[in-house]
Amino acid sequence: MPEFVRYVLNGLMATVVHYAVLAFNLHVLGFPSAGLANLVAAMFGIAASFLGNRYFVFAHGARDAWHGQAARFIALYGSIALLHGLVMWLWADWLGNDYRVGFLLATAMQFALSYVGNKLLVFKQ
Incomplete structure (x- = not known):
């Protein structure tokens, strides 16, 4: 399976974990x-x-x-999170554009930067 496909699958799984724990925290732990x-x-x-990036x-x-x-x-992820927030602030707050479009743009940027950063900096060969 190509590396990029594994990266997408890992991101989807991490998102499922994030959402499941969020729901558990709200609905079970209160x-x-x-x-x-x-x-x-x-x-x-x-x-x-x-863990998925490291082992999969x-x-x-x-x-x-x-x-x-x-x-x-x-x-890497802390820097990208700050950049994501900056893009959202510039797009929605400063320029007055729709935050949903800004979120999609910032998330696409985050996706690309995290893939390249993981490949070249974190898990470099």
């Missing part, structure tokens, strides 16, 4: 805040994404020390 429930859920989604998408990376990869992964 979190009073959707924002807090989502923050906790995002940590599970990010962990699932890291870029399996050659499983030979390297996980802590160095984890640090680079967190730095």
Whole structure:
């Protein structure tokens, strides 16, 4: 299976984990805040994404020390999250455009940057 297809599948699975934990937090654990429930859920989604990238998408990376990869992964995703927020602020708040379109644009940028960043920086051969 091509690497890019594995990357897409891993992203979908991480999204399912994120959403499932979000729903669990709200409906089973009774979190009073959707924002807090989502923050906790995002940590599970990010962990699932890291593990899937390490062992499924870029399996050659499983030979390297996980802590160095984890640090680079967190730095990459933190930077992309800040950039995503900046794009949303510029698009919707500053320019007054529809936030839904901005979200799609920012998410497409996030998808591309995370693939390239994971391939070249985090799980490099």
